[in-house]
Amino acid sequence: MIALVVLAYWVPGLALGLALRLRGWTLAAIAPALTFGMVSLAVVVLPRVGVTWDILTALLWAAFLVALAALASWLVNRRAPAPVEQVDEARPSRRDHLVVGVGVALGMAWALFTYLRGVKTVTTVSQDWDAPYHGSAVRWIAEHGNLSPADLAVLANTPGKAGYFYPNTYHSLLATLFDTGSLDMAVLLNYGAMMVLLMWPLGIAAFGLAWRLPPVAVAVAALVSTWFGTFPYDLLWRGPLWPFVTAVALVPATLALLRRLLDGERGIGAPVAVALSLAGLVGLHTSLAFVVAIYGGLLAVALLVRLEKTDWRRSWRPIALTAVLGALFAVPVVLPALVNVGGITGAEWPVLGTAFGAFEQAAMFSSSDPPPFYWLGVPALLGALILLWRRRLVWAVGAYAVFSAMFISAVSHKLPFLGVLTGPFYNDAWRIAALFPLVGAIGVGVFAETVGAGATALAKRFADRPWTPVAVPVATALVVVAVLAAGSGGYLRPNTQRLAWHMADSPVVSKAEVEAYRWLGEHVRPGEVVANDVRDGAVWMYPLAGVTPLNWSYYGPPEQSDAWWLEENFNRLDTDPAVRRLVDRINIRYAIVGEGMVQRKGERPPGMRDLDSVKHLRKVFQNSDAVVYEVLPEGSVQLSGS
Template identity: 30%
Template structure:
């Protein structure tokens, strides 16, 4: 549904988001010695580290979270990292450049890879725009209302604590929730001056582009070919099961965590190769950033990256040596040294992220209900979903399957990245367990960080699967180039031979674009459309209607005080009230898990206001003077709560505003 913003306000929000992602993390990355693709890739993750730390720590010392305080935190972290790194260089404890990849790319290769990232970014933006046909649509999925209200709460109040934004719905104390996504969104909302729906769209549009950047940084750090990196960017912008499915489900912080996960390998490999203060700081801060983005992101990153360590140790065991000065050392010394060097990194990351760690522990043991999904697909069906890169949509993405098969069959050519096959097996096994045996107790316990949700675990497994598909695509280019350049007439022209590498890459990309029908953009737009309809267009009625948005805007013009709550139904679109109008609702989220006692009682009995003194007492405690009733429902064929049905004509209410889908009442007694 549209909100009163134009394209240029959206463009300003998108540009602001890019700046917020690039500047804080970029400054810290420079201070830590990052350069090139490692700096470009890790900057967004390190920016989430800064905001993720600033929010809860500033709240602990009673300072507001805003642009100025975040800038101060950025300078503080960058200054400490730079000072320690310079001290280490001066004392000879480390040497610059030792963690950089050993394979050199030409300038032309860098430009071509950058062009692939730009193309993936464009595909990401077009998919989201095509999903709804505009830039200012309101998201309609379950959790999006929580994210929308949370971003505005942080921006309006300056409270960046890990429980603050939850107080809108679970008052008075709130619930723990990792808020790195919302802290960044609050900065974008403040700096751009747009509405919350526009801010959410701006943050969502480049998601697949961020995925592409992360995969390129990984391939570059591990010494992969530029063609492999470019193909990885294009597959990231094409595969539905990567970024698009998570966006379509409204799991926006989780989608952010998924696209940032590959960067854990970049930070880890740099530290293993060259364990100094700069690379250690980057690894510790990257771990914190993943934890801030989403609690499961760090767990997923560990599972994704651990095969890299296994491969390193296996090479030492076979007597082949490992990167980072491990040549000549025995297996025990290498393993012990790696583990010992991880201790200070874990200690620093643990101290910095202690509010998140203790918050997550407290939430796990709280009374908030945990309801596992309990999926039980046939194993062959689960494997088929993985191999065909689809889950939300009915149509398999067979061209990606073909590339994946080529990548797996030629995995020996991955050389230092052969661990990707082990990572794919590990994460795919976890997906199959949850998808096929999701109601088994030990599987539920194992997959709790991902809420026992096969859709989330598909996205995690998609990371190595996409990389293997990209490797297959790169191998096709290599074979094509080799086939042509072996011609005698071409071998006699070395300058032409050198240029054919770029030509063959362009041919492979063009063929991929043709056979996938424009990089599967139509399919991805269809998947993302679920975000704007809460289902496939035409099959469901979105819970947030244009009439409700109009009524919420009218409510915002009534100058309702901040300490007053407006009674509303939990399942209709009025839960967006705070994000749209800045007015505090009684129900600020569709989630009814552990609702406030007064909110639950009013939902059942508000119609009995005249006869039930407990209703009147609850109204006084919550300082309610107005009621907003909508017409939609997040639940298919859902009905309003019993206490909020048929309010028209009740003598204790006066109707002040009405349209076909919403009404505002004032309590007159």
């Protein structure tokens, strides 16, 4: 049930946020980040004390942190002087909250409609490169209860590799749901992706309100935030990069909390929440440390040049406390990633286009895949320029400019000096483009609000009524959104087409192949291994059916390893005693061959070809897309035609 996933994402964070005395839109938006922050701390602490991770442990850990936060908040607030009550005339009214709520609800609904229209069904298996690894990581943690990232080395075909690291906060949370036994893996992964579609417009709304944007602008921003292709859809089909996408979706909510620090709120609520959210973001994906650093650095510059204002006498303490707690919570999460920094920053991609073409795509808040999204890009760019003219959120627009330069470098390879910034993102233009829509959505909202302000001024000249300042901006915003929707269709077609491209029944994993994995799950005994082609989708047999494969991921085994050698020689089972000895030692009882290759790349390895001619292999299952062979004991040969 999707409700179970929603509860897992929000309830722990809501409880902690309430204990820290957070309220309103910010609490609702930041709750999943706090949840992931709690899981990130568990990843650091629990393996070191030998505690097994399961649903009960997760609940007890969350309860412990909530109680600790409540106690600390109570102790600090009881000693602090009571705040002086001030009337904030700019504070949104109930009507304003309703307007924003409608925008958020429509944004969420459109995102879910787009996603489901693209994937067709939540039982769909992703056809792209990274998906089976993520599914395997969820199942592995659920079955073994070990939160140490190094324990996942086996899933990268490198069992026992010292210092192996991949951030596993995302998988650890989903593992608690898979551990309940109530969700199929494919369904669970799709529900996890759908949580991004709920978090994103909610975070955009919290960000806009926290930084004092007009409610109409915030509502429009939240509504159109799920029209962009670069985020969230492109990285839900490409990769898919589920942990990274989840982290990016939580950036607006985290930036919303920063406003509370500048306001100098009493208590420890905002500092602890910011620090824990940062731990959650970097626990989801370590590259988010650089995203937050760019936003934070430019915000610091804006404060120094007084583009943003704060009362330093009130704000220096919460800011300093946040810095200390941020280092305490986030640094231990990031440190293990340093062992693999060379492999990350050294990633190479082909040239995707020219520098000018990349500039045009970035200016239109679009990805490296043309054509640009003009219907969103033009008003978004105009809105960003309006923000600069008004000297509002200049630091956020500046961050968008930095991301654009990084994107141009990654696409065209023309700005190699920016490699220090693009490296943490695997020098991947698509990941960088995912950072555009935060300012893009806000820009569209500001553009619509500006048009509404002009219409209101005009209406006052001809028919100044008490309802004019309220009704005209909302009506104008609706007209602007309607025009953009009529021209773009909410970009439903390109976004659903892209999702359907790699989220369909085949070419890599079809329903027929899943049926074969399920058959293996019913027949393979504990300790037995199934030989498989590394590229034909059979790596999904473990996350979907719990069957141990010889090859765990599309990256393939290291050269000269046992798995690599069998890929080259498995079909020599009849003639090479070394193959028989290795098959018996690994305890391989079945082999599977499926149709289709991941990303349409590669050929079947030599050892997995022409298995029908191997006398010590017996065909025991076959359908339209997969064949399963049983390895016969030495000296036992299948009869012709059997």
